[in-house]
Amino acid sequence: MNLLSYKKAAREWTEALPLGNGRIGAMHFGGVETERFQLNEDTLWSGPPEKKREYNDQESLRKVRKLIEDENYEEAVSETKNMFGPYTQSYMPLGNLTIQYLHGDAAQKYERTLDIKKAISSVNYTVGKIEYTREAFISHPHQVLAVRLTSSAANQLNVIVSLDSTLKYKTSNSSKELVLQGICPEKCAPNYFHENEQPIVYGEFGETKAIHFEGKLGVVFDDGKLESSNGKLSIKNATNVVLYFSVSTSFKGFDQLPGVGFEELTGKNEAILSQAMSIPYEQLKETHIQDYQTLYNRVEFSLGHKLTEELLDTDERVQKYRADDLGMVELLFQYGRYLLISSSREGTQPANLQGIWNDLTRAPWSSNYTLNINTEMNYWPAEMTNLSECHRPLLKAIQELSVTGKKMVYERYGINGWTAHHNTDLWRHAHPVGDDRHGDPNWAFWPMSGPWLCSHLWEHYLYSGNKDFLREEAYPIMKGSAQFCLDWLMEDENGYLITSPSTSPEHHFYAENGQEGSVTKGSTMDLQLIWDLFTNCVEAAEILGVDDEWIHQVTTAIERLHPLQIGKYGQLQEWLLDYEDAELHHRHVSHLYGVYPGKQIIDGPLLEASRQTLNRRGDAGTGWSLGWKMCLWARLKDGERVNALLQQLFNICTAKREVMVGGGLYPNLLGAHPPFQIDGNFSYTAGVVEVIIQSHKGYVELLPALPSTWVQGSLSGVRVRGGFEINLSWDKMQVSQLDVTCHAENEFIFKTNNTVIVREEGRDDIIVEPVDGFISLKMSNSQKYQLLFL
Known part of the structure; x- marks a missing residue:
């Protein structure tokens, strides 16, 4: 199960579907008349690295320690505030790619999907007798968002394409391109949910020390006519159209001032688009899939049992979740891996509080890196x-x-x-805030x-x-x-x-x-x-x-x-x-x-x-808190308590992000604190592994906290401490087979009371009995064993 599916377009941001290549992010809404891709880039943050004022907190530190010794805790709080520093900067939204269709909104047979095995989103529907499709992905190898628009009948695509931003920006266009140029704020006060009274402070456009950005959109089409004016592209009577979007920023490093001007950014975008648009779309798509699946396909997870609920759309399925819908357990596990690949690739910024996806200039908690649990x-x-x-x-x-x-x-x-x-933030802020x-x-x-x-x-x-x-x-x-x-x-x-x-x-x-x-x-x-x-x-x-x-x-x-x-x-x-x-x-x-x-x-x-x-x-809690408790109960080897937490996690939260009720998941399966925080997704995925396999004690434990509903299953391609890769199968809640590959010469020790048949290609089987409840196998780099449990 690798598909999120819906029978209606997203109305709220928390219903849209996330795409990403680690650096560029997009939320795909899938509207019929008005399609929207809300865009992000991982270095788009407010502010340059600013020089902090001089600090000397040693006297305050001495006073606070004395107040604590005297058990004067209220005064200690007041004195500690004297050691506060500036707030972090904020993660910014890039803007929107909007596609206006001129066929009206009387659509039938609507379907919207996200294939997390291929990292591709799609929209399909009919207007009259004509089927319209959209397909989108963000390529890591080619660093573009690619959106293909098609109609089942020739010359029936009539769309207007535009770019805009909630930041200070301007647009321009040539005969076949759209350009969005803008700047981030120099300073951005933090957002505590709804407190928007503090204005964003912009520098003069082109004279600011803040990060500059440029997005550029190019078009490839087989037939029809392209007109360009007033910062928009109008495509008439086409059959197949592909939009390519690239973005560059002037970020130079955490300890450097950003670049100024747009010439360098224009050059980068032109080079990126030129390369991507010279490649046939299907080849670009296949390269994207192969690159993505190099990571995604390493791990497979199955709990065996399938239900009729799998025929339901994703939002309906979460609403009706029950403990034996094991396919949803599988889907959310792999969705966490999808989100990590999409928001954190080598050479990019780390995943922040919202991964890489944010549409607000005043995001909750600045969408920064919260280091007392969430980033970790x-x-x-x-x-x-x-x-x-x-x-x-x-x-x-x-x-x-x-x-x-x-x-x-x-x-x-x-x-x-x-x-x-x-x-902390893009500039690696280390001071206390407040x-x-x-x-x-x-x-x-x-x-x-x-x-x-x-x-x-x-x-x-x-x-x-x-x-x-x-x-x-x-x-x-x-x-x-x-x-x-x-x-x-x-x-x-x-x-x-x-x-x-x-x-x-x-x-x-x-x-x-x-x-x-x-x-x-x-x-x-x-x-x-x-x-x-x-x-x-x-x-x-x-x-x-x-x-x-x-x-x-x-x-x-x-x-x-x-x-x-x-x-x-x-x-x-x-x-x-x-x-x-x-x-x-x-x-x-x-x-x-x-x-x-x-x-x-x-x-x-x-x-x-x-x-x-x-x-x-x-057991009450919001998304990330439930995920942490799930991991804790797994370490305490209580699978039934884990199952109870899953019942809460699979709770549909109102799609309106600002409503502070509920918890669990939004309709697009993103974690709800609420509002949205991505750490709930990641902690859930980690928790599933902890339920099935643990290695923190210096040896491996198999099925330490398996819920009673997970009677049979398999988990392959996961890693354990010591440099080992594991494939594990079980039936009737008992391990049946274990495959081990060693990636660094080491001793593989696992806990078991079973006699084990050890197989290695090219050698005779060995029967191994546990000693004091453990079996130990010395392995060299790249060596592989298959273990059968008797």
Whole structure:
């Protein structure tokens, strides 16, 4: 099942279908009389990199720590606000490609689809006896949006094509082309849902320091007539028409001013269009499919059972979802992979809060990179679902953020290393954000994104086994982050190392003295993130043969970190002191990082306390929160709880993005916070893998949290830590076959009580018995085994 299908055009943005090549994005609406492609480009952000004012927060830091020790939490919040900085810049929409049909709107047999196996959207309908079709894709190899328009009868295509933007822009046209030129705002205040009272500030057109952009559209047609005037193209009496759209921006790098003028952009677009338009459309399309499927076809997922619901359109199917509609489980899993490929390709920017798709100049939360969960969540499925290349944009951004973060840390706090706070943007903003009106330290002051981001560097190594990457890229950045943590930690009255000030994103607490606070010391998440980073650094140093004084310092610090604690309700404490939750059912479960995606809590009383925490939090939540809880319950090996969360996730949310009700999915299957956030899609895809296969304990576990409705199935092409690729089949909830390919010389260890027949091409079968519940197989690079379970 690789098809999203609908019997009506999109009326709302959250009903349109997303296309992307990592850099260029489009939302395809599929209207009959008026077709619209809402366009994006991943470097189209407000502002140049601005010089921040001089900071020296050491005195405020001293005051906050003293207030916390005195349990004056309300004053601590006020003093922490003195360390706030500017907001990030905002991700901007590019504009719209509009196609006006002159055949009226009396359409019949309407069908709109998105084929996620080919990354192609299409529209089909009839007007009278004539069938009209549209087909669209965004090519990664050729960097264009291609839209083919056809009619079943000759000379029946009559359309008017135009480009526009919500940014400051101008259009022009030649005999066969349309040109859209414009600029981004120099500054853009953040949007907290509906607060649009602060105007966008534009520089003078052509004299601004903001990013310039140019989109250019070319046309290829077999017959008919093309007229050009007033910034529009009119195509009359044609049969087949292909539109090609290219876009370039003046972005030069995270630490450079954008270019000015449009000459360079025009040259780039002309070269791109010239190459794409010289190739027959079917050849361009086939090249696009082959490039896309090189990534997409690596993983297959089937749960075997098919229902009549698969004949329903996608929006109807979500509305009627029930636990045995396993085809929808499969579709949404692969949709997450489709979205990651479409919004994050090597050489592009990372997927932001909305992936690559945004139509608002004041997007929710600026459509930026939110680092206290959301950005990291976007990439949870990258390595495990065999999309390591799609992880590279985030890894590159982490390297860039370590540069700005190092400067920020020294200027603000006078210490070494690097980190960043709650948000970042195209310019790799590392400062805390906020103001007296909107800012709250519970999200604005969170200097722990460096350690969390570094876990992605480590995971990339674990899945690939690439020691060159570990030595040259990952370890130096991890070391810088760990150095910040060493300098940031302080000793408490019992000699333990803790953080202060400390928050637990985005939650408040009630202290024993009755004060409500968000700033305290030693939040559990801080301690888990630092433990994770420190232990990864020590393991990396061992792999690389590093044995120096700095590593000994890290090892000593690990032993001195404050232990995690169990609170009065049997729950894992969220803070160092056993405060009461301000919101018992809060959507964040930050203090469970050590369960997932971390590895600190894998068994014993702390794992049971984590289970109690989840029970107290409850299963309610919005898209991304449900996805995180799904991953957590998978780690807790409770497949039925995962199934209950799926029932909530497969909940249709109102298509109107601004309505803050519901959760789950929009009609186009994008995740609803609401409003739209793409992390819900990505966390779901990661959660499916965690249900079926886990490798975070140093060995592989098969079917650790399988829901009872997933009786039979297969998952092939996924990766596990250690550099292995897995094909897994099961029947009656028992593993029947496992194929293993080694991509880096290593030992494959998996947990089982079954006797296994080990097959290798060209060799006799070997019968292997488990020892203490485990089987271990030493494998060389490219070696393949087929394992049959008796």
